Amino acid sequence: MRLDDFRPSSNVEDRRGGGFQIPGGGGGLGIGTIIIVGLVGWALGINPVTLLSGLEAIQGSGSQQSAPAGKMGAPDDQLGQFAAKVLASTEQVWTDIFRGQGKTYQDPKMVLFTGQVRSACGDASAAVGPFYCPTDQKVYLDLSFFNDLATRFKAPGDFASAYVIAHEVGHHVQNLTGILPKLQQAQRQAATKREANGISVRSELMADCLAGVWAYHANERYRILEPGDIEEGMKAAAAVGDDRLQRQAQGTVVPDSFTHGSSQQRVNWFMRGLKTGAMQQCNTLQGAI
Ligand SMILES: [Zn+2]
Numbered sequence: 001m002r003l004d005d006f007r008p009s010s011n012v013e014d015r016r017g018g019g020f021q022i023p024g025g026g027g028g029l030g031i032g033t034i035i036i037v038g039l040v041g042w043a044l045g046i047n048p049v050t051l052l053s054g055l056e057a058i059q060g061s062g063s064q065q066s067a068p069a070g071k072m073g074a075p076d077d078q079l080g081q082f083a084a085k086v087l088a089s090t091e092q093v094w095t096d097i098f099r100g101q102g103k104t105y106q107d108p109k110m111v112l113f114t115g116q117v118r119s120a121c122g123d124a125s126a127a128v129g130p131f132y133c134p135t136d137q138k139v140y141l142d143l144s145f146f147n148d149l150a151t152r153f154k155a156p157g158d159f160a161s162a163y164v165i166a167h168e169v170g171h172h173v174q175n176l177t178g179i180l181p182k183l184q185q186a187q188r189q190a191a192t193k194r195e196a197n198g199i200s201v202r203s204e205l206m207a208d209c210l211a212g213v214w215a216y217h218a219n220e221r222y223r224i225l226e227p228g229d230i231e232e233g234m235k236a237a238a239a240v241g242d243d244r245l246q247r248q249a250q251g252t253v254v255p256d257s258f259t260h261g262s263s264q265q266r267v268n269w270f271m272r273g274l275k276t277g278a279m280q281q282c283n284t285l286q287g288a289i
Contacts, residue, residue: 001158001229005222008074008084009091013138015070015113016080070111079143080112086162087139089224090169093217097279098176108172109138110165117142130164132171134180139168153239157232159225163211163270164236170210173279174203194256201242202284204260205269208237209282212273220277230274237270238263265289 074084091107098105111117116125120136130141141164149164150156174180183203190196215233219225238244241263243253260266269289272281 001162002222002224002226003082003085003089006085006088006092008081009088009107009110010073010084011087011091011107011109012074012080012084013070013072013109013111014075014080015111015117016143017114070113075112079146082158082161083110083112083141083143083165086165087169089162089218089222090166090214093214093221094169094173096221097213097217103176106137106176108132108169109136111138111140113140113142114144115142130168132168132175134171134175134184137172137175139165139172141165141168149236149239153236155232155236155239157228157235159229159232160236163215163233166211166214167207169214170207171203173210174206179203179206197257197259200259201261201265202289205265205289206282206284208261208266209269209273209284210279212270212275213277213279213282215274216277233270233274234267237266241266261289 075081087110091105095105095107111119114126116123117140119131119133119138119140121131121133124131124140126142126144130139130145132139145164146161149160171180174183180203183199187196187199190199212233215225240260242258242260243255243262246253246257255262261269269282269284
């Protein structure tokens, strides 16, 4: 992957090495709860948005303490700079696409953290994987996830990591276009768990497709793709499919409990965005997926 054309984005809030600990009980979400979220929703994207807000509703905990402010601006270290450059590429691409539609793109912030983090959507541990919080419009990322992706998920490579960031930014795009709030409302109103899961899958596959749209335009304009990159992206999308994760975790696959889609679905939708570069191609809400 070639990111030479990008300066690291300054929309980065670096909270790595901060002293924040998730409180053990009382007001916010306890660490025990977060661990359960991580096990249920392990993967990138994980939809902690829904999981966390759902749990919060159950717990009746609406109060949010403000998070400690991190260091703003582009990070100095190599991995932090990589993430900030990928973020910069999403800013360029989505700014152009929105402008083409007569709209204005608002850059999300990216919070880098280690271990655990406080967001406007609740406290979270790195175990839930990278996530997007629509309330504060921030992407939360523990960079050690890229290690997990390479070793545990067997999806190494810089483009695999970039896909993760682009997927989360895809949720931000859903948020700006007003789709995400509607999907979240539909999920809350779903009659059954199965129905709610189905809505989650469609939302996640849309974010995968939007990540593909980013890759298409970033390559058209800035030639980011190098040989092997697309395969890396496909591997990453497949690695975080619900069927594969469930088989690894419990040995069996329960499609009704999918929240992100199967490996095949995730690859298909990512590739659909990557081949066409068209947001309209990412409508996962109609027909079969
Ligand atoms: Zn997601």
